[in-house]
Amino acid sequence: MTHSPALASERPASAPPLKKRTTPMKRKQRLAAYLFLVPFFIVFITMLVVPLVYAGYLSLFESKLIGGDVFAGLANYVRALTDSAFLAGLGRVGLFFIIQVPIMLGLALFLALALDSARGRGSKAVRLLIFVPYAVPAVVATLMWGYLYGPDFGPIAQISRAVGLGTPDFLSPESILGSMMNIVTWEFVGYNMIIMYAALRSIPAELYEAAEIDGAGQFRLAWSIKIPAIRPALMLTVIFSIIGSFQLFAEPSLLNAIAPDAISTSFTPNYYAYNLAFINQELNYAAAIAFLLGVVIAIVSYFVQLAGERRERVGHAERGIEP
Amino acid sequence: MNKKARRTAVALVTGAVSIGLLVTGCTPSSSDESTQESVSQDDIDTAMTTPTKLTFWTWVPDIENEVALFEAKYPAIDVTVENVGQGLPHYQKLRSAIEAGEGAPDVTQIEYQYIPSFVLNNSLLDLTAYGADDLSSDYVDWAWNQVSPDEEVWAIPQDVGPMGNLYREDILTAAGITEPPATWDDYAAAAKTVKDTTGSYISNVGATQAGQMIGFLWQAGVKPFGYDGSETVSIDVNSDEAKKVADYWTDLIQQDLISTDVDFQDQWYQGLASGKYAGWLTAAWGPIFLQGTAEATTGLWRAAPLPQWNAGDEVSGNWGGSSDAVLASSENKIAAYELAKFINNDEESAMRLATEQFLFPPQVSVLEDPAFVDQESEFYGGQKVNELFAEISQTVDTDFQWLPYMDYVYSSYEDTVGTVIADKGDISGALDVWQDQLVTYATDQGFTVE
Known part of the structure; x- marks a missing residue:
């Protein structure tokens, strides 16, 4: 389930259209517009809406190995809200979001600003290098990091032993979440950096000239002009990161093969739903978990966006600009 | 027509x-x-x-x-x-x-x-x-x-897959052990000698490997599961006999005489080839598998029956x-x-x-x-490994049963017992948790639990 929250909520409402009698010409145009939309709606409804509704319908039943399907109402949801495994998984991805996302976005912002202010030679190559990890499939990335983390033959452990620091255990139950944050950061810094960089490039140059005349240095420029100017892009990366962290699946599922003792079947809510469906054969409960996860993501996204908007309003007010 | x-x-x-x-x-x-x-x-x-x-x-x-x-x-x-x-x-x-x-x-x-x-x-x-x-x-x-x-x-x-004991004869000999351990007590003593003199673990118990542990339980005469073919199951993974097996391994693992690396992973393959483990308690499909994994150690391995709980017994379990x-x-x-x-x-x-x-x-x-x-295996120094496992196969307890939801049984094992083994914790206690989870699942699914 992907929730795409409305990002451009501050667009001024356009003036109400004047009441006019629709001419036959207009009606024809409208009909054509709807006809053009039909192919999209067919795919949208059959591939997205119907499965979603079906999953919602499934989540209201209880299927037992003995006794079959029974209508259960909201029992699956009640069970999920009291399921310590689900709540612990939710807590884990919450922690992941709180720690990993600021690090990743901070790093991405720093790199984007650095690249933007040094538009000289080589910056294209650097940009590409930072972006490359995003092009590596998550499966390959996780397997590669699994090797790098290996306690006996992994290069990190070997170097650490060579300089006398002992063997770090990246795959133990205590450190696996941190190891996973590192993998995800590595994968997505470039992606977020590109979004921010593109936004930075679209800032009109006159602003910089004006700032220079006022005597602003590079840091002042970044802080007072660039970052406020790309706020919508930043918000976009935050929302994407919320969805990404809460839906964490590929990394735990692949690392489970390497460190099954550290990754439980309910490590993240998404991974838990998968295991419920395909190992426990509790398809209906898995559907309920997936729905709840969607709701949680929507709520968190909403509040983060709300907080962002408020800060923007406060910022405008401080600088004496009419919102 | x-x-x-x-x-x-x-x-x-x-x-x-x-x-x-x-x-x-x-x-x-x-x-x-x-x-x-x-x-x-x-x-x-x-x-x-x-x-x-x-x-x-x-x-x-x-x-x-x-x-x-x-x-x-x-x-x-x-x-x-x-x-x-x-x-x-x-x-x-x-x-x-x-x-x-x-x-x-x-x-x-x-x-x-x-x-x-x-x-x-x-x-x-x-x-x-x-x-x-x-x-x-x-x-x-x-x-x-x-x-x-x-x-x-x-x-x-x-x-x-009747179970036996594959071991590195050279490492055991270096530790002064000339006969493969006949009882589990001997095996524990040998584990200490081998670790102290050579630094190798006598074998590895895969932390999350339910198949191997269930094989050990099978050998010990534990009947953890039962199913009547329709709606009734019996679950008894934390019986006294099962806990005897669990305590045995807890003790060896806590003394650091048995390693608990996850099996069938790079780490573990390297351990078999490098002598980190001086043995592998495995099934009859193990000998050929090992031959492909640890080629460099050809001629150094031997096969023996599993150590016994009572001297003189000849009992084995099955894995796979x-x-x-x-x-x-x-x-x-x-x-x-x-x-x-x-x-x-x-x-x-x-x-x-x-x-x-x-x-x-x-x-x-x-x-x-x-x-x-009569096939002689060079990897095992010319030993007739098939003959040995054919004999072991006669000694497997005949009425071992399973539950009608083993997918869940294994994944639950990983979450409860597996994590405890990896943490060098108390396996007996983990069996209690495992038992609870299996019973809860059975009840939720509408089975009658005996």
């Missing part, structure tokens, strides 16, 4: 009925199916000369060779072999196909512990009417009990092995049964499975064939 048409009609109707039952979620009692009459030789001859297409799901490599023998004998039958994944993915696809009511194969490979989960929803064909009963004496008793715990016969045994079952939804039941039977019962086919695919045989004829048992 008329006869055939009627049979097809019957098959279609039973197919439709079983789909209908699946949809409504009713579970017919198994007595409905045992009313069917046995199949006559005439029926078999007709079926085997009528052009027929069969689908066979298996992950045994090169099984096409054995299937070719079958097709040569019955030119009218055309078999398509499909590998849809090994282990869990295989069962998931099989379950989806059964639930969808189409796309399921006629014959499928199935590990012994998963048979009950397919008996549960009446997906497997009872083979007694097709003459499978007559095959019981062709197989070692305990393997036959795995496919036929009661009167019905659900599958034909393909291979088994598969059978071939016919699905109840198959439209060509006779031909499908003949295929499952031929692959695992025809002398040439069974012999080739044992000597070319290295599946350890449950067939008495192969176990007694000098061409199999």
